[in-house]
Amino acid sequence: MVSVFPTVLYSCMMGMVILASLDVFTRSNERQNLFLKGILLLLMLHLVGELYISSAVYVYAPGIAGLELPFKVLLGPALYFYAHATMSPEAEIDKRVKLLSFSGPLVVIIVMLPFILLISPAEKLALASPETRDPKLWKIAVMTCLSTTAIFIFYTLLFLGMALKLHNSHLEQLMERFSDIENKSLGWFRGVLFLWGGAWLLYAAEFSLGALGVRWFGTGIVLPLFTAFALAVFIKRALNQKVLKACDKGEPKEVKPRTALLSDEKMQAISTKLELAMKEERLFLQDDLSLNKLSEAITESENHISETLSQHMHTNFFSFVNTYRIEHAKDLLLNSDMLVTSIAYEVGFKSKSTFNSAFKKLVGETPTAYKTSH
Structure with a gap:
């Protein structure tokens, strides 16, 4: 039976x-x-x-049921690979x-072998109805569904977590070197x-419940709606994302130079230079101010400035510069x-x-609220 709403969506x-x-592709x-x-x-x-099931095409080609499952396990890794290439x-x-x-797909294929080898196309079709299914074969089908779902969730959450960690690292590196990170941070x-x-x-839950024959009020409605929203947001953002330059991605860990620990006196001297550059020369007014430009302005190395900001002043370049910008904004x-x-x-x-x-x-409040309250 065709499920019209999910088929259309x-x-x-x-x-x-x-x-x-x-x-x-262009x-x-x-x-x-x-x-x-x-x-x-x-x-x-x-x-x-999904269309194969919702449109009831499986009636005409039951032999290919489940063949897309090994590829679905690659969705999480693919998103991580995209994040790695981007940031x-x-x-x-x-x-x-990579290994x-x-x-993931290899494990799924191994788990699916009983379903593929022991159940004929006609028997797979018979499993669709409680009246015609073979109890023993049905157990194989259910175990296959639940096992592949568990594998899918494990690999998906693992690689989404890795992608999130990579994004956090990207943000940290940007905040150490730039005062404006909006166009480089991939905040979306x-x-x-x-969302994904x-x-x-939700897909894993729906897939598992379907295998067990359980339906709820949102079956066939909530999942396609949520998936459509996530897909639309991702496509819009990904298509608009420009390729970042190498200098906007930080430095590889294995080649990042190690800096010698500075003495307290040296860091105090650098912090004094930094404060003078902000208060007297007002370098923070430059919208493209970077660690490199600040380094040239006060004739101190980038590594020494970064160490002073983090170890002595307990901040980073991004927060340091924007603090002065906000103070000036409050005055204006x-x-x-x-x-x-x-x-x-x-x-x-x-x-x-x-x-x-x-x-x-x-x-703690918006600029407009601050102006009104003061």
């Missing part, structure tokens, strides 16, 4: 993936684009598998990570990770008639949204 999602693929062969192509291809296979300074992915990612990526995590957990809010947007640009921010976010984080 999964068909629309396939259209979204096809249109996105047409765009991506782009350069940057690693970021290559892995995005891989994700779209895997999503296409996933959607084909990591490392040129290559660790071989152990781990490809072990964290939200997408949680939720969608795939109370002692000028400038608009909030104008003040944001005046003190060195490149957008009002970034300014509002930084201001609220440091002050």
